[in-house]
Amino acid sequence: xxxxxxxxxxxxxxxxxxxxxxxxxxxxxxxxxxxxxxxxxxxxxxxxxxxxxxxxxxxxxxxxxxxxxxxxxxxxxxxxxxxxxxxxxxx
Amino acid sequence: xxxxxxxxxxxxxxxxxxxxxxxxxxxxxxxxxxxxxxxxxxxxxxxxxxxxxxxxxxxxxxxxxxxxxxxxxxxxxxxxxxxxxxxxxxx
Numbered sequence: 350x351x352x353x354x355x356x357x358x359x360x361x362x363x364x365x366x367x368x369x370x371x372x373x374x375x376x377x378x379x380x381x382x383x384x385x386x387x388x389x390x391x392x393x394x395x396x397x398x399x400x401x402x403x404x405x406x407x408x409x410x411x412x413x414x415x416x417x418x419x420x421x422x423x424x425x426x427x428x429x430x431x432x433x434x435x436x437x438x439x440x
Numbered sequence: 441x442x443x444x445x446x447x448x449x450x451x452x453x454x455x456x457x458x459x460x461x462x463x464x465x466x467x468x469x470x471x472x473x474x475x476x477x478x479x480x481x482x483x484x485x486x487x488x489x490x491x492x493x494x495x496x497x498x499x500x501x502x503x504x505x506x507x508x509x510x511x512x513x514x515x516x517x518x519x520x521x522x523x524x525x526x527x528x529x530x531x
Binding site: 353356379407408415416419426 | 444446447448470471472473474488491492495496497498499500501502503504505506507510511513514515516517518519520
């Protein structure tokens with residue numbers, strides 16, 4: 350499943366640990382607090398458990414399934430930071 | 441079109457103006473730097489032009505079309521801040 354993970358995490362340490370976890374799950378960073386990648390369904394469940402342990406109640410994390418065709422129609426304004434992974438409309 | 445807009449904007453003033461613009465386009469905030477909403481195709485073009493004027497080259501904004509069914513399958517960990525707009529798995 351293609352997945353977008355976006356998050357508001359206040360604590361610097363927790364935010365760094367979360368980013369490292371997402372990288373370990375093979376996701377790539379598209380913004381400071383946004384990752385995207387292919388994660389199979391079982392591992393999504395593991396990821397959810399892991400995130401729940403890592404963040405505070407006042408933080409918020411969204412895991413959004415993506416349709417690859419929708420992802421290709423995304424519009425990127427500015428610099429995806431060289432992490433541009435394939436077709437997109439960069440303006 | 442259901443649209444997710446996420447952004448990394450460094451300048452506080454620009455970030456506030458962008459958030460206000462997204463609200464004017466009828467989008468609702470789901471995180472500090474993430475909005476979601478229904479925007480018709482013509483207004484998406486206007487929104488892209490507006491965002492391009494408002495942000496710096498070093499900033500990044502993603503506009504991602506969403507499939508409503510995918511959006512309903514999102515997982516929200518933590519507090520969507522009372523802005524929970526309909527079905528989601530909140531864990």
